[in-house]
Amino acid sequence: MTVDLDSAVVAKGAVAPPAPLPVLTANDLQVYYGDFQAVRNVHLAIPRNEIVAMIGPSGCGKSTVLRCFNRMNELIDGCRVTGHVCYHGVDLYDPRVDAVEVRRRIGMVFQKPNPFPKSVYENVVFGPRIAGVARAEFDGIVESSLRKAALWDEVKDRLKASALGLSGGQQQRLCIARAIASNPDVLLMDEPCSALDPIATGRIEDLMHELKADYTIVIVTHNMQQAARVSDRTAFFTVEVSSDSDRRTGVLVEYDDTEKIFSNPSDSRTENYVTGRFG
Amino acid sequence: MAVARVLDAGMADRVKVSLTGARDGRGFLFRTLLQLALLLTVVILAALLVQVLTLGWETLATRLGDFLTAESRSRAHEAGVFQGLRGTLWIGVITTLVAFPLGVSAAVYLEEYAPRNRMTAFIELNIRNLAGVPSVVYGILAYTIFVTLLRPVTGGKTALSGALAVAVLVLPVVIITSAEAIRAVPDSLREAGFGVGATRWEVIRSHVLPYAAPGILTGTLLSLGRALGEAAPLILVGAVAGSVGYSGGLLDPGQLREQFTAMPIVIATWSTNARPGFDQITAAAIVVLLVVVLMANAAAIGLRNRFEKKR
Amino acid sequence: MAMTDLPLATGVLSIGDLAGNRRRRGRERRVRRFFVAAALTSLVISALIVGSLAVEAGRFVLSVDLSALWTTGWFPREGFFDVKTLITATLIVTAVAMLVAGPIGFATAVYLSEYAGARTRRLLKPVLETLAGVPSVVLGFFALTWISPHIVQWIEPAAPLSNLASAGLGVAILTIPLVASVSEDAMSSVPRSLREAASGLGARRMTTSLRVVVPAAVSGLVAAAILATSRAIGETMVVLIAGGADQAQFTASPFQPSLTMTAAMASLAGGSDAVVGQGNAYQSLFFVGLMLFLITFGLNVAANRIVRRVRQKY
Ligand SMILES: Nc1ncnc2c1ncn2[C@@H]1O[C@H](COP(=O)(O)OP(=O)(O)OP(=O)(O)O)[C@@H](O)[C@H]1O
Ligand SMILES: [Mg+2]
Numbered sequence: 001m002t003v004d005l006d007s008a009v010v011a012k013g014a015v016a017p018p019a020p021l022p023v024l025t026a027n028d029l030q031v032y033y034g035d036f037q038a039v040r041n042v043h044l045a046i047p048r049n050e051i052v053a054m055i056g057p058s059g060c061g062k063s064t065v066l067r068c069f070n071r072m073n074e075l076i077d078g079c080r081v082t083g084h085v086c087y088h089g090v091d092l093y094d095p096r097v098d099a100v101e102v103r104r105r106i107g108m109v110f111q112k113p114n115p116f117p118k119s120v121y122e123n124v125v126f127g128p129r130i131a132g133v134a135r136a137e138f139d140g141i142v143e144s145s146l147r148k149a150a151l152w153d154e155v156k157d158r159l160k161a162s163a164l165g166l167s168g169g170q171q172q173r174l175c176i177a178r179a180i181a182s183n184p185d186v187l188l189m190d191e192p193c194s195a196l197d198p199i200a201t202g203r204i205e206d207l208m209h210e211l212k213a214d215y216t217i218v219i220v221t222h223n224m225q226q227a228a229r230v231s232d233r234t235a236f237f238t239v240e241v242s243s244d245s246d247r248r249t250g251v252l253v254e255y256d257d258t259e260k261i262f263s264n265p266s267d268s269r270t271e272n273y274v275t276g277r278f279g
Numbered sequence: 280m281a282v283a284r285v286l287d288a289g290m291a292d293r294v295k296v297s298l299t300g301a302r303d304g305r306g307f308l309f310r311t312l313l314q315l316a317l318l319l320t321v322v323i324l325a326a327l328l329v330q331v332l333t334l335g336w337e338t339l340a341t342r343l344g345d346f347l348t349a350e351s352r353s354r355a356h357e358a359g360v361f362q363g364l365r366g367t368l369w370i371g372v373i374t375t376l377v378a379f380p381l382g383v384s385a386a387v388y389l390e391e392y393a394p395r396n397r398m399t400a401f402i403e404l405n406i407r408n409l410a411g412v413p414s415v416v417y418g419i420l421a422y423t424i425f426v427t428l429l430r431p432v433t434g435g436k437t438a439l440s441g442a443l444a445v446a447v448l449v450l451p452v453v454i455i456t457s458a459e460a461i462r463a464v465p466d467s468l469r470e471a472g473f474g475v476g477a478t479r480w481e482v483i484r485s486h487v488l489p490y491a492a493p494g495i496l497t498g499t500l501l502s503l504g505r506a507l508g509e510a511a512p513l514i515l516v517g518a519v520a521g522s523v524g525y526s527g528g529l530l531d532p533g534q535l536r537e538q539f540t541a542m543p544i545v546i547a548t549w550s551t552n553a554r555p556g557f558d559q560i561t562a563a564a565i566v567v568l569l570v571v572v573l574m575a576n577a578a579a580i581g582l583r584n585r586f587e588k589k590r
Numbered sequence: 591m592a593m594t595d596l597p598l599a600t601g602v603l604s605i606g607d608l609a610g611n612r613r614r615r616g617r618e619r620r621v622r623r624f625f626v627a628a629a630l631t632s633l634v635i636s637a638l639i640v641g642s643l644a645v646e647a648g649r650f651v652l653s654v655d656l657s658a659l660w661t662t663g664w665f666p667r668e669g670f671f672d673v674k675t676l677i678t679a680t681l682i683v684t685a686v687a688m689l690v691a692g693p694i695g696f697a698t699a700v701y702l703s704e705y706a707g708a709r710t711r712r713l714l715k716p717v718l719e720t721l722a723g724v725p726s727v728v729l730g731f732f733a734l735t736w737i738s739p740h741i742v743q744w745i746e747p748a749a750p751l752s753n754l755a756s757a758g759l760g761v762a763i764l765t766i767p768l769v770a771s772v773s774e775d776a777m778s779s780v781p782r783s784l785r786e787a788a789s790g791l792g793a794r795r796m797t798t799s800l801r802v803v804v805p806a807a808v809s810g811l812v813a814a815a816i817l818a819t820s821r822a823i824g825e826t827m828v829v830l831i832a833g834g835a836d837q838a839q840f841t842a843s844p845f846q847p848s849l850t851m852t853a854a855m856a857s858l859a860g861g862s863d864a865v866v867g868q869g870n871a872y873q874s875l876f877f878v879g880l881m882l883f884l885i886t887f888g889l890n891v892a893a894n895r896i897v898r899r900v901r902q903k904y
Binding site: 303310312319321330331334382387389404406409416417420422423451454501505509511514515517550551561572573 | 615621635718826890
Binding site: 087088089090092094096097098100101102105132 | 603604605607608609610611614615
């Protein structure tokens with residue numbers, strides 16, 4: 001009974017406004033960790049060349065949903081996904097689809113910068129190398145990826161130095177360059193700035209604006225101002241505690257233009273959250 | 280809160296008293312006792328080395344070359360450890376070729392491929408338990424399987440059977456230490472690899488194994504040291520206590536299919552020989568074995584310390 | 591329901607575009623199979639240990655005259671299989687070893703974890719590790735030629751050169767590093783905050799160590815003792831060399847030579863080429879082996895269970 005009611009609410013709120021061709025869509029997405037349902041009934045469409053922000057209180061399943069978009073969840077034992085996630089119209093969870101290929105096309109940047117303990121150069125070329133790109137192209141790929149990640153000028157003289165010697169902000173931009181080098185068209189970013197200082201954060205935000213021309217970006221953030229500054233659309237998730245058991249399930253409350261979410265949200269829970277009255 | 284306490288003058292005085300230790304007689308005694316225990320350990324090791332070196336010195340100083348190349352004889356001043364060295368060398372080679380690839384691969388499976396369920400946990404726990412089973416018990420297993428069942432392959436009581444016995448013995452230790460090294464690889468590194476579209480094997484080969492390599496190598500070298508010093512399983516497999524009939528050279532792989540002895544067996548046999556001069560050549564043989572075994576150990580410890588400092 | 595409201599992604603790609611590289615996937619499958627095979631091989635070998643022991647040991651129990659298991663000594667070639675000789679000797683050696691290695695190893699661990707600075711630790715740990723790396727034949731020789739004349743015969747001048755006490759002391763030296771390292775692990779995993787809380791109350795180092803750290807780490811220390819006991823029971827060469835393996839008469843005195851379970855196996859197998867075919871003598875090897883296996887495996891199970899519980903706690 002309650003479930004029906006909720007999903008109706010979600011459905012009403014989750015309808016995206018008319019938009020250009022979506023790159024990614026989630027239809028009726030449910031995610032379980034073992035017996036525990038982490039996320040329920042998510043409907044979401046992510047348009048091309050836009051930045052979509054996902055916000056919500058801790059534990060509401062933002063990372064979980066994000067990781068569904070490139071099948072990273074499969075690496076977690078016991079994680080199960082039902083519903084449909086489509087990428088340019090192809091169901092990502094179709095048994096004929098290769099998760100490795102999916103991850104090459106849909107790159108990911110993590111919360112904590114995680115460069116490989118190798119040289120800057122090796123970090124960038126790892127993706128192309130395993131994908132079988134010819135060695136002759138490596139130098140070009142390194143330069144263009146690092147330029148796109150706004151890091152080239154800072155590291156061009158130490159491409160052979162260890163990536164672990166870079167600052168946190170530089171490392172995170174290197175991770176972005178590494179993702180770009182595999183020639184994806186979507187970048188998933190899970191709280192990419194939460195380990196960085198305000199100046200490094202500002203640089204990454206500027207970078208995202210530039211990357212928007214070539215890529216579609218989905219970013220999870222806890223920083224409301226950041227969501228408001230960088231994103232075109234915002235999805236607000238929250239946790240619902242079921243009345244009979246103590247289970248906490250994440251739901252998508254509202255998905256709309258960022259401006260609307262922050263100025264005139266249609267759901268009271270969204271309003272409470274963005275005005276800081278909750279969470 | 281802790282700061283506020285220290286600022287309280289009375290407290291500060293009391294802390295000072297206990298820090299100087301001037302009035303803490305029992306604490307001083309306790310500490311001294313602990314230091315004595317530690318000193319005793321160091322003294323034991325020193326006594327052992329001094330005893331062995333003084334006894335073995337004459338043989339090593341006067342006829343080292345002869346001692347290393349002569350065969351086992353009944354008269355101490357003519358006897359040498361050549362046959363033992365040959366057996367130990369081949370045991371080391373086969374252990375390296377069998378136990379290490381197998382053990383490291385099993386560890387990779389357990390850590391990187393096996394589902395995290397109770398079955399895997401059960402298997403891991405039992406490998407840990409097997410690592411503590413006495414080496415002499417592994418000797419029986421080797422006797423049943425390698426000497427009896429697989430006689431056509433091993434040739435019976437040969438160096439190959441002995442080497443396989445030792446390989447099986449160190450296998451659990453190799454698996455455990457390698458698995459620990461692999462577990463210490465941060466997950467963020469794996470995620471980074473998968474995130475750019477690497478397959479599991481590509482992640483393992485390019486990131487997990489290189490990161491875990493020092494740890495794996497350390498565990499492997501320690502196991503090799505242990506393998507070279509083991510005698511009990513070799514006795515069960517039928518290592519020869521006296522002189523071996525086979526007369527191949529040191530590097531002749533023919534040894535694998537022939538009767539054999541090994542350094543630890545030579546030492547065990549000589550050490551219970553009461554005739555004059557045998558204490559001395561036993562000590563000399565021990566020095567030779569210790570040089571080999573402790574070199575493997577020192578390499579392992581050095582390697583670990585270097586990489587621990589780096590990370 | 592809501593799906594109809596969503597703008598559906600129009601197909602720009604087809605499934606074939608996302609099918610990935612066939613060759614790479616094939617290699618992935620082959621590599622995986624290789625690792626599975628390696629893990630299985632290791633498992634099978636382990637299972638064979640139990641199997642090969644159990645079969646022959648069972649035959650021994652069925653064929654032997656049970657009264658032969660309780661006589662005056664262990665003379666397998668003559669049909670005397672006095673189990674109590676072996677077990678008593680094993681207990682004596684283990685007890686001597688643990689009485690010495692326990693306190694020394696434990697004190698070493700307390701010092702390393704609670705008192706020693708980083709530099710001292712860096713100097714002393716290699717000493718322990720070197721000691722741990724010394725082959726047991728070497729300790730057998732040391733026990734026979736140094737410990738026995740200088741320590742045991744000094745305590746009990748009537749003792750013969752080969753005796754269980756010397757063997758026990760030799761085994762003690764082998765187990766000190768094990769006791770020390772497992773206990774130290776247990777004590778260093780006690781959270782720093784607990785120590786700070788104690789010293790915050792003005793407790794002295796000794797009080798903190800004995801009243802706070804040791805009780806918090808007690809299960810780890812118990813595990814260390816159990817593991818060392820298991821190691822001592824299973825030690826072969828020291829006992830074979832220093833304990834008087836040719837004497838298989840029952841004795842309850844640590845100053846007499848006798849046979850432990852491990853030494854009995856080694857001396858029976860090493861004594862003559864003709865073990866095979868000797869019927870009961872050959873099978874008694876498996877019987878003793880199985881006993882040893884069950885005892886040590888049981889002890890390890892107990893110890894590892896305790897260690898795991900401690901890990902979960904912190
Ligand atoms: N590997 C896992 N195994 C089991 N449960 C998990 C796992 N990862 C996440 N969860 C659970 O799923 C729910 C959603 O987690 P998720 O990490 O997606 O939240 P989040 O919104 O990203 O939170 P945060 O803002 O703190 O990053 C939480 O209740 C969490 O406990
Ligand atoms: Mg998250």
